[in-house]
Amino acid sequence: MRRLSPALPLLLVAWAAGARAATVSWDGGGDGVSWLDARNWSADTLPGPGDDVSITAPGAVVTLGSGAVTVRSLNCPRTLRLTGGVLTVSEGASFIGGVLRQSGGQFAGTALIRQGTLELDGAGTAAATYVLEGATQL
Numbered sequence: 001m002r003r004l005s006p007a008l009p010l011l012l013v014a015w016a017a018g019a020r021a022a023t024v025s026w027d028g029g030g031d032g033v034s035w036l037d038a039r040n041w042s043a044d045t046l047p048g049p050g051d052d053v054s055i056t057a058p059g060a061v062v063t064l065g066s067g068a069v070t071v072r073s074l075n076c077p078r079t080l081r082l083t084g085g086v087l088t089v090s091e092g093a094s095f096i097g098g099v100l101r102q103s104g105g106q107f108a109g110t111a112l113i114r115q116g117t118l119e120l121d122g123a124g125t126a127a128a129t130y131v132l133e134g135a136t137q138l
Contacts, residue, residue, distance in 0.1 A: 021072050026055040026062060035064040047071050049090060055080065064105065082107055082124060093131065
């Protein structure tokens with residue numbers, strides 16, 4: 001009988017874990033404002049490059065003021081403020097149904113603003129595509 005390498009099960013587990021995107025949701029359990037406060041996210045873990053981010057908590061106003069953040073996708077029917085740093089959305093369009101307010105930093109990726117508001121201040125930069133649909137304000 002052939003024996004499998006002892007490393008094979010570990011490789012399969014690592015491959016399976018990396019193959020699935022996780023959904024990380026805003027719960028506001030930290031300072032209630034900062035993207036970079038891990039306690040504001042489900043499981044008290046910052047979202048990473050393979051994660052689908054959901055900011056749907058009532059009244060949420062989330063601010064990214066520094067750092068470089070990459071996520072797989074973004075669903076935000078609330079307010080997202082980009083005052084510094086870089087927010088990159090790596091796959092597909094992100095849905096913004098609330099307010100995307102960029103007064104600094106950089107947004108990279110595609111943002112679908114549907115019946116929301118896009119506010120761009122001259123201080124920020126965009127390596128992004130903004131798609132405006134419905135009763136969207138600019």
